[in-house]
Amino acid sequence: MTLQFSATALFAHHGGFGINVNPFETNLINLIIVIGVLVWFLRGFLGGMLERRRQAILADLSDAEDRLTRATAELTRAQGDLAAAQQKAETIRRDGVARAAAVREESEKRTIEEMARLKEDAVADLNAEAARVSDLLRREAARQAIEKALASLPKKLDAAAQSRLIDQSIRNLGNA
Structure with a gap:
């Protein structure tokens, strides 16, 4: 009994195309056994490999x-920090603008x-100078008036009246 499958033997034996249903001649039993053994052995080996791979993929996904x-x-915290920094920058800018306005107003006020x-x-200087000049002019006018009066009095007054007038004028000047 040969386990060799030959297409020419199949055609020659039947005289044409046909199917050989003899399990021993077609090695069907051997194929079923080999496939069964392969499935049984590879299931553990391939299953273990596939399970390890699945675990690695799950670990990678979890990571x-x-x-x-x-x-x-971190992004949320960074966005919060950015918002706080922007708010602080805006506060600093507003404070700077307000401080600049206050400095400008103070400078204008001092100016x-x-x-x-x-x-x-x-x-005050002008008033003091005007008062000094006015006082000087008043004294000069008084001096000139006295000189003129003294010059014209000897012709109009006698010596006693002239002496009284001079004494009175001296008293008036002393009171002034």
């Missing part, structure tokens, strides 16, 4: 999810006060 969660938390003080000083 990726953890990293995504941490990255999301106006200084100008007013200078004007008051100038007016």
Whole structure:
């Protein structure tokens, strides 16, 4: 009994095309046994490999999810920090603008006060000078009037009246 399958023997034996249903001649039993053994042995080997691969993929996915969660938390924290920094920068900018306005107003106020003080000083100096000149003119006018009166009095008055007038004028000048 040969276990060799030959297409020519099959055609020659039947005289044409046909199917050989004899399990021993077609090695069907041997094929079933080999396939069964392969499935039984490979199931454990391939199954173990596939299970290890599945576990590795699940671990990688879990790790990726953890990293995504941490990255999301970091992003949220960074966005919060950015918002806080932007808010602080806006506060600093507003404070700077307000401080610049206050400095400008203070400077303008001091300038106006200084100008007013200078004007008051100038007016006071002018008034003092006017008073000094007025006093000087009044004294000069009085002196000239006295000299003129003294020059014209000897012709109009006698010696006793002239002496009384001079004494009175001296007293008036002493009171002034």
